[in-house]
Amino acid sequence: MFNKKIISAVSVLLCGVFMLSVVWEPSTVKAKGSARHSATAGIVSALADAEKTNGNATAGIVTALSVNVDDAGALYAQESGNQAVSSTVEEYGYTNMGIAILSEGGNLNVREEPSTDGHIVGKLPDKGGCEVLSIEDGWAKISSGKVEGYVSTEFLKTGEEAVALANELAQLVATVTGDGLRIRQEPSTDSPIIINLSSGEKLEVVEDMGDWIKVSVDGEEEGYVSAEYVRLAMELQDAMTLSEIRYGEGVSDVRVDLVNYALQFVGNPYVWGGTSLTKGADCSGFVLSIYAKYGYGLPHSSRAQAGYGRSISASEAKPGDLFFYGGGGISHVAIYIGNGQIVHASNRRTGIKISNAFYRTPKKVVSILG
Numbered sequence: 001m002f003n004k005k006i007i008s009a010v011s012v013l014l015c016g017v018f019m020l021s022v023v024w025e026p027s028t029v030k031a032k033g034s035a036r037h038s039a040t041a042g043i044v045s046a047l048a049d050a051e052k053t054n055g056n057a058t059a060g061i062v063t064a065l066s067v068n069v070d071d072a073g074a075l076y077a078q079e080s081g082n083q084a085v086s087s088t089v090e091e092y093g094y095t096n097m098g099i100a101i102l103s104e105g106g107n108l109n110v111r112e113e114p115s116t117d118g119h120i121v122g123k124l125p126d127k128g129g130c131e132v133l134s135i136e137d138g139w140a141k142i143s144s145g146k147v148e149g150y151v152s153t154e155f156l157k158t159g160e161e162a163v164a165l166a167n168e169l170a171q172l173v174a175t176v177t178g179d180g181l182r183i184r185q186e187p188s189t190d191s192p193i194i195i196n197l198s199s200g201e202k203l204e205v206v207e208d209m210g211d212w213i214k215v216s217v218d219g220e221e222e223g224y225v226s227a228e229y230v231r232l233a234m235e236l237q238d239a240m241t242l243s244e245i246r247y248g249e250g251v252s253d254v255r256v257d258l259v260n261y262a263l264q265f266v267g268n269p270y271v272w273g274g275t276s277l278t279k280g281a282d283c284s285g286f287v288l289s290i291y292a293k294y295g296y297g298l299p300h301s302s303r304a305q306a307g308y309g310r311s312i313s314a315s316e317a318k319p320g321d322l323f324f325y326g327g328g329g330i331s332h333v334a335i336y337i338g339n340g341q342i343v344h345a346s347n348r349r350t351g352i353k354i355s356n357a358f359y360r361t362p363k364k365v366v367s368i369l370g
Contacts, residue, residue: 091163091166092166092170092235092236093129093235094129095131096131096132096133097129097130097131097132097162097166098129098130098132098140098151098158098162099128099129099157099162099165099166099169099236100124100125100126100127100128100130100155100156100157101126101127101155101165102126102155105126105269106267107123107125107126107240107266108123108126108128108151108152108155109123109151110122110124110142110144110147110148110150110151110239111150112150114136114139114141114150115139115150118149118150121147121148121241122144122145122146122147122149122240123239123240123266123267124142124144124151124240125237125239125267125351126267127165127169127236127237128236128237128239129144129166129236129238130142130143130144130151130156130238130239131143131144132156132158135153135158138153138154139151139152139153140152140156140158142156142239144238145239145240145241146238147238147239147240147241166236170234170235171204171205171234171235171349172205172208172232172234173204173233173234173235173349174202174205174213174225174230175202175203175233176197176198176199176200176201176202176203176229176230177230177231178199179198179199180198181196181197181201181229181230182195182225182226183195183196183197183215183217183223183224183327184224184225185327186224187209187212188224189226191224194223194327195217195221195223195327195360196360196361197217197359197360198356198358198360201359202235203215203216203217203230204216204219204347204349205232206222208232209224210227211226211227211228212225212227213225213230216347217347217360218331218332218344218346218347219270219272219346219347219348220282220283220331220332220347221326221327221331221332237350240266240353240354241354255318255320258290258293258319258335258369259319259320259335259337259338259343261293262286262290262337263337263343265278265286265352266352266353266354267351267352268280268281268351268352269348269351269352270282270348270350270351270352271285273300275289275300277289281345281352282345283333283334283344284299284300284301284302284304284305284333285345286335286344286345286352287302287305287322287333287334287335288300288305291368296368298368302324302326302330302331302332302333303329303330303331305322305324305366306322306324306330306333306364308366308368309322309366310367310368311364311365312365312366314357314358314365316365316367317336318336318338318367319336319337319338320336321335321336321366321369322334322336322365322366322367322368323335323336323342323357323362323365324362324363324365325360325361325363326363330363332360334357336357336365337354340356340357341354341355341356342354342355342356343355
C-alpha cells in the first residue's frame, strides 16, 4: 500500500490538474497565469515531499498522471526522471512579456539603437504588448509585430506585473487566415456578402457564435464570418511600423506635409463622433481635422466627404488623396500616404493606424488637394 504522503501527493496532483483544466480556456486562448503557477507549485511541493519517502513510487505517480495542458505552447509540464515537475509558460503569444504603459496615453517610440538619438523604427501603443529580448542600462530590446528595436524601460512593465495587466487588457480578436474572407450580412452562406478582407487582417469580435463569428470592421460596420476562416485569440496590440514613404513624381509639398502631419497621430485613440487628433476621432473626424489644417472644410461624414473633389482610380492616387470603403454604401474613409498604404482612424481597439490600402476593396478614391 502507498503510505499517506504518497496518497497526499496524488490528491494534490489531481487537484492541480483539475485547476489547470478549469483555468485554461482553449476557446478564447486566455489563461490566468497566477492560478496556473499556484497549481504547478502545489504539485511540485507535494511530489518533492513524497520523494523523500519513496522516490520510485513518486516517479510512478508522475508518469501515470503527467500533465500535458498544451495550447499553442501555453503550458507544458510532464515527468522528467525523478526531478520535480517544471513548466514553461507562454502568455498571449509572449514568453517574456512586456506592456507599454504611458501615463497620458499615446505611443512608446521604438528606436533602432538604445538611445534617445536612435532612429525611430516603430511605435508601441499605450498598453501594447511585446516580447522582451534583453534589458540593459535602462533600455529593453523588444520585438512586437513586425517591429524590433529598443524602448525605454521607464515606460515598460514586465514579469508578473505585465501578465496581470494582460489578463485585464487583452481582447478577443479574429485574424483572417485566407485571402478573400467574406463578411456576410447574416450568419448564413445564403446571406449577401458585404465586405471582402485579405489575409492577416484583425477584426474585433462582437460575439462568438460557434460556427459563425460576429465581427466589427473599422468600428463602424458589423457582419458575420465563418469560424473556419479566422483564428480567434486573446491579444494585445502590436507595435506599428513607420515605413518610409516614397513619393512619386509630381507630388506637391503640401501633400508631403499633410501626410507627415497625419502620421504624427498614429496610435492615438478612435472615438465615435470624435474630431480630436489627440483625444480621439472617428474615421471622418480624423480626415476632417487633418484637412482643416490646410484650409479645407469637410463634413463629418465619410459618405458626404466622398462627394467632394474629383473621383480618380486607385492607380492614380497620390499621397493625401482619400480612399473610401463600405459594404452597402460608403462608411469608412482613409488618407492615402503612398506606397500602397493608408492612415486612418480604424476602430476602438487599434485607434489611428497604418494599413494596406487594399485591405478592403475601395469603393471610391477622391482627390481633393490641388
